Amino acid sequence: MTDPVLRVADLTLVRGGQTVLHRVCFSIQSGSHTAIVGPNGAGKSSLVQAILGILPRQSGQIELLGHPLGAKGQLDPAVRQAIAYLPQQFMVDRRIPMTVAELVGLGWDRLELAWPWRDARPRHRAIESALAQVEAIHLRRQGLSALSGGELKRVLLAYCLVRPRQLLILDEAPAGLDARGEADFYRCLYHLQQQHRWTILQISHDLSMVQRHCDHVLCLNRELLCAGTPDIALTPEALGRIYGDDFVRYHHTCRPRLPDSRIPQASNAQKSSNP
């Protein structure tokens, strides 16, 4: 078995004086698709922020692509560039006069100093290719303020894939999209995952999506309560431990369409109910 893409050992995190993660341990393998599930306030976003080196940890170790993450978030720049992050909300003022191509280009730029003119052509080609892959090439000269929510998510995916990445971390990335936008986003994401062999770690509240698309689940509520394939981690018993014993999972089912002959006729129904 190859080295894990991510290894978290004994991670404890304190925020605002309270322990939000207690001795969390797990690892994720290359090419896997892992979901982090758990109730509001369970520490899911805090966990992701600790993995990205944004939040300092109280204790424990984090290793990304075989490299240790320093106590203050230090990480080999080449490793950092192999990781892409898609947040729940894109916190940049959309009135900033920036085009889609300029935003995607930021994902290509190296962290160290470089000669801008030497890289201009490959940079341009990488931006065009990334936008084409998310079917957003027609938006390249558009300002960010003119994008719909769904278009912006696709552009952010292009930002993620403008450079080769190995690990993609998503924090409720399709939040705010309508049902169609969410389905399109996931279709695009899974297609790209197959193509680029990404390892995905995503926070989600959508247990049906997790059941359908993820091969590993981490159930978190301040500590790691259980982990395994969706069949193991999303049983009613396991969900009861995470969300409380009275939790009942809602399944949306479509009523089958009745053949026309069996649909009650409003006029007949009315007739028979009239004296």
Ligand SMILES: Nc1ncnc2c1ncn2[C@@H]1O[C@H](COP(=O)(O)OP(=O)(O)OP(=O)(O)O)[C@@H](O)[C@H]1O
């Ligand atoms: N900036 C902060 N300062 C102090 N405490 C915080 C801060 N942000 C979050 N917390 C606390 O950390 C705990 C975990 O929050 P976190 O956002 O990680 O949970 P979550 O599982 O991602 O929740 P949700 O599903 O609601 O997004 C919560 O108790 C929260 O109040």
